[in-house]
Amino acid sequence: MARREADRAPQPGRSVAGTNLEFTRSHNRRVVLDTVRRLGPVSRAEIARETALTNQTISNIVEELEQAGFLLPGAPKREGRGQPSIPYTINPQGAWSLGFHVDHSAIIAALVDLTGKPVAIREIPAQRPSPRRAAPALRQLADALIEEAGVPASRLLGAGVALPVRFGVGAITTAGPTTLPGWDDPDARQHIAEALEQPVQIENDAMAAAIGERLHGVARAIDSFVFLFLDEGLGAGVFLGGQPWRGASLNAGEIGHMIVVPNGKPCPCGNRGCLERYLSLSAAQEFLGDEEFLADAPGSPALSELDGAISAPVERWVEEAAPYLASAVNILESTLDPETILLGGLAPAGVLAGLIEKAMPLPMSVGSRSGRSLPRLMAGSVGHHTVVLGAASLPIFDEINPRFDVLLKH
Ligand SMILES: [Zn+2]
Known part of the structure; x- marks a missing residue:
């Protein structure tokens, strides 16, 4: 049964239809x-x-x-x-691609060129949009961006949609405050593809950000890495041997629910002591009370554009949370032996830099080998547009990335 569930779930990374371009995919x-x-x-x-x-x-x-x-x-x-x-x-100018970041309170849309550079970006408010309610809004945004940039529609590769979604995993899908309704439905992607008249891929926010990082960011020449994605929760996009690792049920990287404190703080998933109860923006919010607002998510002020300085209370939270980051690095290195671990997401750049600094020295692991060319933990993309640019990179990645798994099957 579990297998069938996974088969019916939306398949991130694959298109519903062929590309608009007459371009063979050999x-x-x-x-x-x-x-x-x-x-x-x-x-x-x-x-x-x-x-x-x-x-x-x-x-x-x-x-x-x-x-x-x-x-x-x-x-x-x-x-x-x-x-x-x-x-x-x-x-x-060889081709363009559309990206959408759908979140609890807003939709951000971006049109990027073939090198991932945004040529037009728009944002509208939206309250926990379902696929059915989002579809016409996405179409309007797409039309507006294409018109604004004066891009020929025939040169569009497709669209990527990134959002906080987990695929068919029961309790975690619906219990957490960080997921949106209806997007794990098998018809969601078809729905959006019909509205946009484009091939569409749906991906969770962490993996979309990781693919953006691999295609255009600091990981462009790194084959094996973990992109830790800090927002209201904590997720990860995992790349192994140049390929995204999605797992048996497409939910690999759900590291926010690793138990790091036995009998620790209760988590909406039902367990106690999950990592994201200590290391996430909602954990920070809880620590700071109502006064401070950290998120750089859609609909919130773009804090990452500020100078990166953080207040004394935020710094105290950073001190408290950093050991959990160090522990996550130790676990991920011990399990996956990546070339590096990147920390990025929707927190202000100053918070992420503070977390990395305070996580040092990292505990010993296979990652402490000598002769490394990259640091064990480094900063990845941050800020308001991280996810939408990752989403827009999905169709480009699909077009460019050599797929060795396809070779093996033929
Ligand atoms: Zn949990």
Whole structure:
């Protein structure tokens, strides 16, 4: 039964329909695009060295991608004797993508170019919108953004929707204050796709932010990492070997409900001592009382745009919460052995920086190995637009990321 439940649930990361573009999805093309994304500007010869594809294959693919508008040739560079080499980058104007961050009190929409840069952003208020109620609003926002940016609709890759949703896990789905109604319904995605007339992917906020980080952010060249996503709760987007790890029921990364204090504070999930009861913005809110407001979520003031200074009471909470962060790092490193752990989300940048600083020195784990090239714990994307930009990166990721699991099945 559990398996069937999972099969019927929305499948994050997969589209309902083909892309609007006449662009084949062959594995080699993805490999070339991904190489240019990571290393560009990069020449054909450099792509060949990186990918183990033949020069002829690279030439054919690069030519095709250039004609399709996905790659941009730079000025030829002469290196020693022989033909000058042409450096290629991703063409920002090659395609566009829509992202939506649906939350308890607002919907943020963004239109981004192929490099993930936002070209238009809008925000409207919305009270705990269901998919049915959100669908017409998303369409209106999409039309407004496309018109504002003057982007040809034929060059849209699709839309990503990110929200606090857990897929078909019973109690946790409905009990927590951090989830929205109706979005774990199998028809939700179809509903939105019909309204937008675009392929749509639905993803939880933490994983969407992690995919944005992998595609355009500090993790662009990091294959295995955990993106800790701090908002009202605490989630994580896990990348292993360059692929998002979603788990058997699509709920991997639900680390806010790891028990870190036996018989600790009661949690809406039914357990006691869950991590997010100590390390989350709702935990901070509880510590601070009603006076302070920390969240940088939709509908709240964009605190991350302030100078990052935090008040003395917030600093006291940071001191209290940081050991739980250190403990989470130890557990995640011991379980997954990632290259690094990133802390980001909807808290003000100053709070996240404070948490990272106060979590040091981190407890020993397999992560304390010598000769590391990256710190064990570092800052990832923060602020008001983290999730919507992650959402907009979903269709691009789907287009660019080499899918080795697909290769194995054929
Ligand atoms: Zn819990």
